[in-house]
Amino acid sequence: MRCARRAAMPEFTAAQQQLLRDHRLAWFAGRIIHDARPPISDTQLAEVEQRLGSRLPPELIALWRCAFGGRLDYELCVDYDGHLHPYSFNELFYPDSDGYHDLWGWLEHEQECAEEVAVENGEEWNGRVGFLPIGGFEYLERVYVCVEPEAFGAIYVWSRALPPAWPLRLHEDALTRVADDLCGLFELLGFDEDPFAEGADAGQELLEAVDELAASGAEGEALAQLLQSSLRPLVRDWRAALEQGRIAGEPELQRLALTHAVRSGDIALLEQLRDQGCDLGRLLTGGGNAPVHARVMQREVVIHWFAEQGVAEYQLDGDVA
Known part of the structure; x- marks a missing residue:
């Protein structure tokens, strides 16, 4: 997979991989997922493709083979035609989550929107959507994987507008392409401030999860140090x-x-x-x-x-x- 070539991946032993799973941690494209869900099963994968009406990009399958849902605690800035927007990419959607919508709910939302657009254009909807929502933050931000042939696997992000009373925020809904694939998106995730610094805000949920791993014994402490060392180069210093x-x-x-x-x-x-x-x-x-x-x-x-x-x-x- 292309992600393996583009992100230096620690050589986890079988015991370390099990320890990560035991502490609901997963590693993908050089980034750590915490509160990670179990990997997707073949049955679940087939259901996603059936509901979507399309095959899935290999990078998305690889992500879901690591964790079919979870949380991210990095920072990302998106350029919407010159408007630099601090983007919240905190959730990886999965079925039956307790978020604003689960994966199925967001897919149904996209299907409803696609059908409405077809009706407005006087066309009959073919039952497909070209973009699969795979993560974001509540109803304010969504990350999409394109499944259309001309941009298969490309990553688009969407942000909801806030009222004009909110200065220095988006006041119109915005959508843009940010990466050629999911691995490219993960490479954009980092920290604007050092999460290890006293009083830091960014990355604290992630560090708490890694600290719990470190407290589990000598093997957990060694693995936690390996994970922590992967975070330090991600600080935009x-x-x-x-x-x-x-x-x-x-x-x-x-x-x-x-x-x-x-x-x-x-x-x-x-x-x-x-x-x-x-x-x-x-x-x-x-x-x-x-x-x-x-x-x-x-x-x-x-x-x-x-x-x-x-x-x-x-x-x-x-x-x-």
Whole structure:
């Protein structure tokens, strides 16, 4: 499978694989699934294909052979035509889950939508959908695997709009392609802040699950250390890039550093970023640049600093209140 070539996979022994299953953990494409469900059975796989009316991409089958459902605790930023959106990909759908909808419920939702579109276009619906929803977050975010021949296996993500009263958020529903396949999507998952740092928010559910594994004995502790070592390279470390003088060539790390500076009111950090040649006017999340974020967060000192640098507010039309 292509995932095995693209993600360095630890060589788990049979005993370690069983220990992972015992603690409801699974490994796929270099990422850890916690609260993992048992692998899909041949009967369940046949039922999915029958309900969908299509065969499934090999990467999706590989994922479900690892865990047919579970949770993810990584961070992902999606670019919706310039609007950078912090995307919640927390759930892997499965039948009979206790989420907003289970896998069958989301598939039925797509079927209903496809039928409505066909009726609106004066066509007879053929009973098929071209996209299978496989995960997301409640009713706000959904991840789709394309099963149409022209983009078979490609990954699309959808986000629901929020009311205009929510500044720096999407105010129109959005859909975009983010990866050629499921392995490519998993490669995008990482951490904007170090989950091992004191007071960190990201990745804490995952670390708690790994800690429970570590508490199960010597074998569990060794396996937990292996899993923890796989998480550290996934930190998008803008601090190291800044210290090494290479942040000007790392647009994503620039974005994270600027966001941190605005939120914390750190003028010294902003000056460092300026002196290293960073683009102070680049878009951050929500379709607005750093001065827009400073205004929304009411960081008066930061607002004045950007004005002194001649960096004006810029935002995508209609994206922020």
